Amino acid sequence: METTPTLESLQAQLNAQQAVFEMHQAMNVEVFYWWCTAIMIMIHAGFLAYEMGASRSKNALAAGIKNILAVAVIIPTFYLFGWWIYNAFPGGFIPQDASAALPWAKSMGPDVKDMGTGIFWAAFALFGATTGSILSGAVIERIRVSAFLILTVFLGSAIWILAGAWGWHPDGWLLTDLGYHDVGASGVVHAVAGFFTLGVLMNLGPRKGKFIDGIAQTIAPHSLPMTLIGLMMIIFGFFGFLGGCIIFNGGDTGWTTIYNTPTNLSAFAFNTLMGFAGGIIGCYLATRDPFWTMSGGLVGIISVAAGLDLYDPALAFIIAAVMGVVAVQFAKLLERYGIDDAVGAVAVHGFTGAVAVILVGVFAAGTPNVDNPAISFAGQLIGALVMILVGFVPGYALSLLLKSANLLRVPEACEEIGIDEVEILAKPYPEASTPASRPSDVPNKLANTDLQGA
């Protein structure tokens, strides 16, 4: 016999369904950032291939081990102090209470009732690892692995996240005072890392043989195809990175930017892809060079990342194409000043990232924020300058310190022999000197039926 539902029983059913819905919504948030984080690992696979390929074969493994260890030191240090910096310094240099982000806090570990902290920490840790790895390619073939690791810990777990606290945190002073807009981290990640790299390169000096009588020479990558594939893998990873830059809200809010303004993945999809394509075309037109053409994909995405939620896709394409041309000119300018940036990181990330922040002030000035000043040209310009300084000053100072302690660069003899031979004690291609025509010692079973089934 069916019982007539009462108001109370209907309410109880509704509450139960609501609880299930909210749990699944929280799980969806976790799932989304879990996969963004996983996809970001592809950035590091890309950096690994890209930098090993860009090195000469005598330094290929030294370049690779740097990339692997960078991720391994940035993740724990970001746990130990990076997350705390983000939460403690939105107001400037004076920390606010962020004890919940300290590594001995109850909130910094598995918690049945907290389905946010761990997954957001993970995404940010991978942002940090990406930032730290931007330095890596520029300094190949002459930096000490130890020096690189010290620098990358500072960059990936302290410097960029301080910029992130200022320009990404909901209470960050760049946002609350100036309406700073940088949704895809053109400034807080790329400009900071690029100008940190410039500071390091000024103290590190060029590779031996890079400049002869002041004229820049080409030091060819030992595997350009590996470099191109690596760059494409970074582009793949970028979709995890940029996905991690959007906020998946509970309730009926939907997607928002980190500044709490409405957006969605569709907006990001339009402009990420149009920027990617534009950058490739711009760099190809400027160079006809395969390495720069593929790097153009990065230039294009970075050049529109700050305003990824706001641009007309065709405008994003034009910005990216123009920036592809201009970034190449900036890289050439650096070479004329004796800076040996082996992969163009300062131009691709630093210069492009800073200009990208300013361009939001050019094309999207007046766009309102929520409870903060509207986007303005002045706010974006000041924000870009802050990012440049936050990157450059510590990069220059720390590398100068390491240089003065004779800890920055490998000795000349090591550079000549190759870092792999001296320090890594392994060869990337041990059979490279074996001629392809040399008869194999291993019998070919398919060609020799007598051996089959033996």
Add this chain to the structure above:
Amino acid sequence: MGTSITSWDDVSAYFTFADNPLALALFALGASAIVVWLIVSIIRHENAAFDAHKK
């Protein structure tokens, strides 16, 4: 030895030593020491390798 819960009823943070901030601080210190030791060991390895390949 390190469990911080005795039942799954109304559990929040449940990881090992979650109720012992001193232990968590010591583990954090230990984790820091491993990172520092890694870098120190690389510096020592590099110095030895460079010395062995001096001209």
